[in-house]
Amino acid sequence: MTTLTLKEKDFAQITPEQVAEIAARLEEDEYNTPFEGLQDWHLLRAIAFHRQDLVEPYLYLLDIEAYDES
Template sequence: MTTTITVPKSKLASVDAADVAKLAERLEQDDYTNPFEALEDWHLLRAIAFHNSELVEPYLYLLDIEAYDEA
């Protein structure tokens, strides 16, 4: 069974550059008590990237997103 983490749009709308920087710092430090906390932050950063890509642009390397040619 796959669990999908959803982030309310209201939470995404209130995120600013300082919030994204803090989130990225936590991901870079990778000092979580369990892997699920890290995964939750990663999903949040990914959701922010889809909602407001300009905020996440400096931290795209944390998402490890690669373009795939599906053709």
């Protein structure tokens, strides 16, 4: 299994086109294994934490809910 490791500078260099490609793969959901889809999901989620502006149109793919910790 291939492990993808991104550093801060990598997040700064990600383009909207690259994010759109990841989102398109997630929407098509035609992966050979469930783990490939999970890897894309984790990648999109990581990008969302560092560059929310790029992921905003695709937040529905992440199914992130706000938590009330009070």
